Every structure is written in C-alpha cells, then in structure tokens.
Amino acid sequence: MKRRTVDVLVVGAGPAGLSAAAALAASGAGAVEVLERDAEAGGVPRHCARGGFGLRDLWRPMTGPGYARHWTGAAVRAGAAVRTGVMVTGWSGPLTVEATGREGLEELTARAVVLATGARERPRSARLVPGGRPEGVWTTGELQQAVHLHGLRLGGRALIVGAGPVALAAVHTLRSADAEPVALVTDGSGPGLRPALRRPVPVLSGTVVTELIGRRRLTGVALLRADGRAAVVRCDTVVFTGDFVPEHELARSAGVPLDAGTRGPAVDADFRTARPGVFAVGNVLHGAELAAAAAFEGSRASGAVRRFLADGRWPGARVPVAAEGALRWAAPNLIVPRDTGLRLLLRTGRRVVRPMVTVSQDGRTLHRERLPRPADPERSAPLGARWADGVDGGGGPVRIRLDEARGGSSR
Amino acid sequence: MTVTTAGPVDDGVLDVVVVGAGVVGTAIARELARYRLRTALVEASGDVGDGTSKANTAILHTGFDAVPGSLESALVHDGRRRLTAYAEEAGIPLEPTGALLVAWDEDQLAALPGLAGKAKRNRCDDTEVIGAGELRAREPRLGPGALGALAVPGESIVCPWTTTLAYATQAVRSGVALHLNCRVAGVRPADGLHLVDTARGPLRTRFLVNAAGLHADDVDRMLGPETFTVTPRRGQLIVFDKFARGLVRHILLPVPTAAGKGVLVSPTVYGNVLLGPTAEDLDDKTATGTTADGIARLREEGRRIVPELLDEEVTAVYAGLRAATGREDYRIDARPDRRYVTAGGIRSTGLTASMAIAAHVVDLLADTGLALGAPRTLAPVRMPNIGEASLRPYRDDRLIAADPEYGTIVCHCERVTRGEIRDALAGDIPPATLDGLRRRTLARGGRCQGFSCGAAVRRLFGAGR
Ligand SMILES: Cc1cc2nc3c(=O)[nH]c(=O)nc-3n(C[C@H](O)[C@H](O)[C@H](O)COP(=O)(O)OP(=O)(O)OC[C@H]3O[C@@H](n4cnc5c(N)ncnc54)[C@H](O)[C@@H]3O)c2cc1C
Ligand SMILES: Cc1cc2nc3c(=O)[nH]c(=O)nc-3n(C[C@H](O)[C@H](O)[C@H](O)COP(=O)(O)OP(=O)(O)OC[C@H]3O[C@@H](n4cnc5c(N)ncnc54)[C@H](O)[C@@H]3O)c2cc1C
Numbered sequence: 025m026k027r028r029t030v031d032v033l034v035v036g037a038g039p040a041g042l043s044a045a046a047a048l049a050a051s052g053a054g055a056v057e058v059l060e061r062d063a064e065a066g067g068v069p070r071h072c073a074r075g076g077f078g079l080r081d082l083w084r085p086m087t088g089p090g091y092a093r094h095w096t097g098a099a100v101r102a103g104a105a106v107r108t109g110v111m112v113t114g115w116s117g118p119l120t121v122e123a124t125g126r127e128g129l130e131e132l133t134a135r136a137v138v139l140a141t142g143a144r145e146r147p148r149s150a151r152l153v154p155g156g157r158p159e160g161v162w163t164t165g166e167l168q169q170a171v172h173l174h175g176l177r178l179g180g181r182a183l184i185v186g187a188g189p190v191a192l193a194a195v196h197t198l199r200s201a202d203a204e205p206v207a208l209v210t211d212g213s214g215p216g217l218r219p220a221l222r223r224p225v226p227v228l229s230g231t232v233v234t235e236l237i238g239r240r241r242l243t244g245v246a247l248l249r250a251d252g253r254a255a256v257v258r259c260d261t262v263v264f265t266g267d268f269v270p271e272h273e274l275a276r277s278a279g280v281p282l283d284a285g286t287r288g289p290a291v292d293a294d295f296r297t298a299r300p301g302v303f304a305v306g307n308v309l310h311g312a313e314l315a316a317a318a319a320f321e322g323s324r325a326s327g328a329v330r331r332f333l334a335d336g337r338w339p340g341a342r343v344p345v346a347a348e349g350a351l352r353w354a355a356p357n358l359i360v361p362r363d364t365g366l367r368l369l370l371r372t373g374r375r376v377v378r379p380m381v382t383v384s385q386d387g388r389t390l391h392r393e394r395l396p397r398p399a400d401p402e403r404s405a406p407l408g409a410r411w412a413d414g415v416d417g418g419g420g421p422v423r424i425r426l427d428e429a430r431g432g433s434s435r
Numbered sequence: 436m437t438v439t440t441a442g443p444v445d446d447g448v449l450d451v452v453v454v455g456a457g458v459v460g461t462a463i464a465r466e467l468a469r470y471r472l473r474t475a476l477v478e479a480s481g482d483v484g485d486g487t488s489k490a491n492t493a494i495l496h497t498g499f500d501a502v503p504g505s506l507e508s509a510l511v512h513d514g515r516r517r518l519t520a521y522a523e524e525a526g527i528p529l530e531p532t533g534a535l536l537v538a539w540d541e542d543q544l545a546a547l548p549g550l551a552g553k554a555k556r557n558r559c560d561d562t563e564v565i566g567a568g569e570l571r572a573r574e575p576r577l578g579p580g581a582l583g584a585l586a587v588p589g590e591s592i593v594c595p596w597t598t599t600l601a602y603a604t605q606a607v608r609s610g611v612a613l614h615l616n617c618r619v620a621g622v623r624p625a626d627g628l629h630l631v632d633t634a635r636g637p638l639r640t641r642f643l644v645n646a647a648g649l650h651a652d653d654v655d656r657m658l659g660p661e662t663f664t665v666t667p668r669r670g671q672l673i674v675f676d677k678f679a680r681g682l683v684r685h686i687l688l689p690v691p692t693a694a695g696k697g698v699l700v701s702p703t704v705y706g707n708v709l710l711g712p713t714a715e716d717l718d719d720k721t722a723t724g725t726t727a728d729g730i731a732r733l734r735e736e737g738r739r740i741v742p743e744l745l746d747e748e749v750t751a752v753y754a755g756l757r758a759a760t761g762r763e764d765y766r767i768d769a770r771p772d773r774r775y776v777t778a779g780g781i782r783s784t785g786l787t788a789s790m791a792i793a794a795h796v797v798d799l800l801a802d803t804g805l806a807l808g809a810p811r812t813l814a815p816v817r818m819p820n821i822g823e824a825s826l827r828p829y830r831d832d833r834l835i836a837a838d839p840e841y842g843t844i845v846c847h848c849e850r851v852t853r854g855e856i857r858d859a860l861a862g863d864i865p866p867a868t869l870d871g872l873r874r875r876t877l878a879r880g881g882r883c884q885g886f887s888c889g890a891a892v893r894r895l896f897g898a899g900r
Contacts (some may be wrong), residue, residue, distance in 0.1 A: 061844060062887075111844045111850075113829065123711065124830070125843075127835075145886055150748050150884075153748060156724040157870075162885075163884070166889035170894075235724070239721065334605045
C-alpha cells in the first residue's frame, strides 16, 4: 500500500470538484489532487450530449462534453493533479482516505478534503415500484451513458417517469436512440410542469406508476391516475428520471451527519461539514442543480478551504435548519450566526403558486417573505439571509417554512 | 468439459439425466460426477440457478423448527454440515451470524421453551431462551416491545448464487454435460430407456432424476399418473442499502404462531439487510413479480422489528416462489420400475439441504439399479469471492499488482472490478444475461442499480460474449 500526503484532496471530478480544484490550485493552495473513479474526468456533463451548458457561468453555449472538458482543462492548467480510474473507497483516518486504482491501493492524507461525489437518480427499486424485473428499465444517467458514450440504439416505445429538466434530457436521449417517447408521467400537477420541447410529448400529470409488466423484457407499465382510472401503457423501455439522492457514502462513512431534508452532508455557507477539514460541494449536498450551480459552489468553497489551510479554524456549534410546510429542503443547512455571506437554496415537495416563507427560531419570527415566483418541485428558489443576524447561536433549530400565501391556490 | 446453449443435444445413450439446474439439480449432478457415469444436467433457462434458487432468504438453517423425524429434518441437519464445510473449501461466502427468534407478545414468549424442545428433537442442542435485557444487549436496534428470544447460534447466512454456481462448475469440470435452454417437454419409454424430448432434441438415458422445482409435478406427470401438485407460494423480499447492515447483528426470525409465519430481518453476505418474505399462495408458477400490498406489508413489519431500517434506501425488491405440495415434508421418491427419482417439494430449505438431498438421491438411484462403481475425487473449484467477510479483489494489493484489471473498479457501489467481470464472462458457465453477471459478480446490483456503472457493465457484457 502506497502512502502519500497532499494539501487538498478533492473526491470526484465533476463540475463541482474540478472548479474547486482549479480555484485552489490557481490560488496557491499547495498540492491539490482530484481523484475520479471513472476513466475520464468531467462528471455527469460528459454524457449530456445536448447543449445548454456554459451560458450561465462561462458566457458561451457549450455541449455537456465540452463543458466537462472546459473544467478538466481549467483544473489541470491551474496545476491540480487530476487522476482518473481511482476510486476512494473509505477512510482510514480523520483526513486520510483509502483508494483503489490500477496502480494498487493507496492511502492519501490531506490537510483538507473536499467531497464532490455528485448525486444519483433513485432507481426503480428505491422508488418501490412493484412488478416484474424485466430488461428495459433505466435511469437517465445509465441511458445517457449507454447512448451517448457507447452508441446504444434502442428503438421501440418508451415511457418517461418524471417531468422535470432531466426528463427532457431523457426525451432527447431516447430520440437519438431511435426510441419513441410516448408520454411523461408525473405524480405532480399543474402547468409549471409542461416541458418545453420542440416535438412535444404528452404529460400525464397526477399519475403514478403502479406496476412494471414483463418477465424477460418490459412489455408495459401500469398507471393509476389521480381520479382513480387505471391504464396500461404498452412500451419496451421505461426511464426513471430525477428524484435525486446525494452520493453521500463517503460523508456517512466519515461519520458526518446528513441533513434530514437533502440527505446530503449538512454544511454551512462555507461548505464545512461537521468534521473539521472535510468540505462538501455540488450535487452531493442536495441532488441535481444545474451544472453551473455545482461549478459555482466549487469555486466559492475554494476560499473557505484556503482560509482553513491558513488558520486551521473550524466553527464549533452551528444551528441546524429544519424545513417545514411544503419545503423539502434548504441548503446550506447549518447556520453560523451573523454569517453575512449566507444565501440559501429552497426546494419544495410540490408546486406552490404564491410561496410565503417564514423563518423562525424558538418561536421568534426572524423573517417573512413572499417569493417572487411560484415554487416548483423541480427547481430550487434562492433565499437571501440577512436575517442570519438574528439567529441565536445557542438556540434551537432555525425553522424555515414555506406555505401557499393566503388567498393563493395550489393548482 | 461440456456446456451447451444451442443446437441439438448429444444423441448417445446416457446413464443419468437430471432435469433442472437449480441448487438441488446442480448438487445432484455434482454428486453424480464422482462416478464414471455419462450424466447430463438439462435446464430450461439459459443459466443455472435461475429459478427459486436465485430468490430466497439465503439462510443456512439448522433445521431447529423442522418437523422432528421428517426427511426434511434429517436432510437439513446433514446438508447444513456438508455445505458449511464445502463453503470453506470452494470459497462460498458464509457468515455464522446466529439467529434470534424474537417474541413480541406473551403468546410468542410462551412458545419459546416449546421451540427449544423441538430444536432438541431436531438435533439442534445449543439453543437458549434469553430475556428482554439480554436480547437488547445482543441486538440494540431492535424496536420497542421485544420480550425475549430463542437464540439459535447455529444459523448462518450464505450466498445462494455462488453455491449453485460452484456445484454446477464442479460437476461440469468433473465430466457432467450441462445443456442450457433445454426445456424437457416429455418423457417416453423406448427400448428400456427413457426418451427425453427437449427443446433441443431428444436425449436417451437409462435413469432420470426430476429436480424441476416448481415444475417437478409437471415432469412427474410425464412419467405416469399424477402423484403430487406444486402450488407456488410467493415470498416477496426487500433488500436494504448497505448502510443498514450496522443495524442488525443476527438473523432476526419471527416466532411461528397460529396467526401465520411473520417476516424476518437478516443480514446478507454482501453486506445488505433483507426484510421478508411474504407467504402468498398463488396458482401462477411465473408470478415472480412484487406487489404494492406485499411491499407495504413488509415495510410495516420492518418498522416494528428494526424501526431505523425504514430510514435507509431500498436497493432491490424481488420475489421467489416456494414449491409447496400440501405435505409438510420433501417429496423425494424413487420408482425402481421406471428407473426414476424425483426430488420435489423442496419448499423453503432446499439451499441448506441441497448437498444432503443430492447424496440421498444418489443412494436412491443406486437402490433403483444404477451401478455407481467406485467414487473418484472431484475436480477442485475455488469460486471468486463476492462476500463482505473475506478479502474482495479491489482490496487485494497483491492481486492488483499481478493484474491491474483487479484495480479497475467498474461497478462503484459494489466495488466490482473489470478483472472480475472478465473472469465471469470467461468462466466455465458464463452468464446468459446481465442478471446472470450480477449473480456472479454483483455488478450493477448496488444502490445505484446502474445509474453510474450500468452502461459500462452492459458494454463489457456485450463485448465479452
Ligand atoms: C441525466 C442528467 C442530465 C443532466 N442534464 C443537465 C443539463 O442539461 N444542464 C445542466 O446544467 N445540468 C444538467 N444536469 C445536472 C449536472 O450534470 C449536475 O448538476 C453536475 O454534473 C453536478 O456536478 P457535481 O460535480 O456535483 O457532480 P457529478 O457531475 O455527478 O460528478 C461527481 C463525480 O464524482 C465521482 N465520484 C463519486 N464518488 C467517487 C469516489 N468515491 N471516488 C472517486 N470519484 C468519485 C463521479 O464518478 C463523478 O464523476 C444533468 C444531470 C443528470 C443526472
Ligand atoms: C422466498 C423464499 C425464501 C427461501 N429461503 C430459504 C432459505 O433461507 N434457506 C434455504 O435453505 N432455502 C430457502 N428457500 C428454499 C430454496 O430456495 C429452495 O428450496 C430451492 O431453491 C429449491 O431448489 P430447486 O433446485 O429444487 O428449484 P429451482 O431453483 O426452482 O430449480 C428448478 C429448475 O428446474 C428448471 N426446470 C423446470 N422445469 C423444467 C423442464 N421441464 N425442463 C428443464 N428444466 C426445468 C427450472 O428452470 C429451474 O431452474 C426459500 C425459498 C423462497 C421462495
């Protein structure tokens, strides 16, 4: 077993990890090393063949693979070591990880570790969808890789579960694999879900999947509508999209507490977990946001990592956030009182047309605000946090509640 | 070595044909491989262990609760001893966790001493009734309300997939011909032989063994008047994420009562936790799907037994069909007039008893007139390890140094390396499907179910065949 030491170890070479590494290496943080388990760096965008990347953060339109190349190049040019085909499998010390690669086992000790391990879509089993276990059942992640990296052709008819942005990626990928998307199925409701597509696909809202039919191969999917009507859609492929769960294995095996809402490691505005020296950025914190958001988190975290390398300081008790009402999660979810840099992302479990946010602690209301736009379960809404001034560092959890404002309706 | 998947089957005269390559049929084939006989194992599916043998609770039972004096009791007792030793020899993952039969009400508590007595009559002498305090010390995450338990230290967990594959591999290496995609459609007498009609043409054999599991009654009917019927009893199971493994130390068994059997919570050798099975009598022998009701009922039970289990993600949900015959015992019978032995009704302990069933069936064949001759030593097998308790390739520095393919992790959740996938595809009995590859390597079987690795695994599977 080889043993080595670096200054900063980044686990995961997606947009979040690469942008953190690029910023750290460029700012003289010392030896910065990124470990990526895949054969290539870049993370999920590597297999997002469609465009739609880059405009928000790099000011030019890019495809996913182009975006992945951009960040890989940025990290390498800044002087970070980006090593692929090396998987971090666990911890052997507070800031020491174990890794496996073609060169054998390694133990790497760092002064700071940044977890940027991304998120996965919940597969069919984790969603407890009953029925057979036939071939033809996918998540978008697996489908995109098979089609865009390995040239798979599917043909036939496909049903898509979910109607968020990733479902649109699935439609696109299916079409490029010569499969016909027959419908998008969502248990959500409302016009906010109707996806923007040039060749539209019918959306069955208020509908749940009740059974996958087929023994060796999928032959159909049974559905139940909110009004009690049942139907079977004949298809050869079903794609389960969205419903992300953070890849939190390393966070959990480090003993880092997770946030109950996000299921990712709980962090403060400086991306600090409960374990001194361990940071987390990107989708591992909250499931999928746009790639630009992940990259942005990575570069923002680099400042906090550098400060920690310089002064070794780690906050003691922080106040946890509790998501209430229609709110599913808020991130960051540990609050350092009087933190002026704090800005949160909020995500609801359902569509709320006129969202009213109330922030309180120990029965004291700290803040009330009507969000300017409807809250959508597929998209996060930002929330400023000047109210963090009023948070009592010794008090109970900060409760963030989101409800339909009075007089509004939940369509 | 003969493993065929297509084309006409061999037309010479065989000594024995074994129908069905589940854990029972492969064990029988392996036992027959000790003798200088021409033996063929024929299987309807494209893989071995593709029926009930792949979908069970994977417990190596002591037989403590069998019907004392039954054939099942004897064969489970003997089979456990044999498989425990064989697992060591062949590298089959096995963990001696022990079991706790947990009593949740006064009736169940009162039943424990009786069960301890029954265990004794089944030659399981080391059970022990423990109180609520001791139980909680041994199993701290148990839900509230447990009153006591019967500890059965001899129960273990085992890998059912490796077991079946080890038997089949050793049989094939020792001279048995394995014919896959070879459903038996009929059996006719011809010139003092059995003419076995298969999907791939006829086979002629002197002796016939029926190990067709759920279809043992159908095969039996091919030889004469009906002697039994198999009713599938479905068992649905939920596999929880590896993060749940720390919640349970033992197999947590329910106390059987008049009200029904209840469900168990058990660790698996792969490091997950199982919850199940249900028990539903059906009439469709292909009904291996899961249902919303079944899953809901299991979750309700699981929440009571180990409440924190329900906070973890679910990795898989599946169902297996027990071959119930209406008799509380195996149906293993010889018909010397027909040179035929049937091993049917191997309901819920067949994995445990497999090696003992095999030895018993071979004895019956000898009684039926098969001249065995002197036994030979079997060709050795050493199976790849997919269990958590022993060193996996991705942790084996020396192995990786010798072959870096064992350092290339393809399936990240289960840490399956390209070397292991390559080996499985080049194995004596290669997988016919992605599921077959999963049963050999765990690839694509983890918490992401292929989100991150699936496409790469599919590609290796496609390229390696
Ligand atoms: C199907 C799909 C379609 C999408 N489409 C779009 C889109 O069109 N536009 C857009 O802006 N966003 C899109 N997104 C979202 C975008 O891809 C993500 O927000 C972004 O990739 C998140 O970056 P990340 O670095 O946090 O995680 P990821 O990109 O997931 O990267 C994490 C990396 O960590 C590695 N890793 C994990 N664990 C380990 C370990 N133990 N050891 C070593 N390496 C490890 C992984 O292999 C991976 O490369 C899509 C996401 C998905 C799933
Ligand atoms: C839910 C559940 C939990 C269980 N838990 C345990 C446990 O914890 N421990 C334990 O020891 N046992 C357990 N069992 C029981 C165990 O799984 C079975 O007893 C065992 O798998 C039976 O093996 P088999 O070879 O008889 O049947 P199978 O595995 O069904 O094999 C029969 C084979 O015959 C083939 N076949 C059928 N008809 C034909 C034909 N006409 N021509 C050719 N081939 C044919 C089939 O394709 C099949 O592969 C459990 C069972 C279930 C369902």
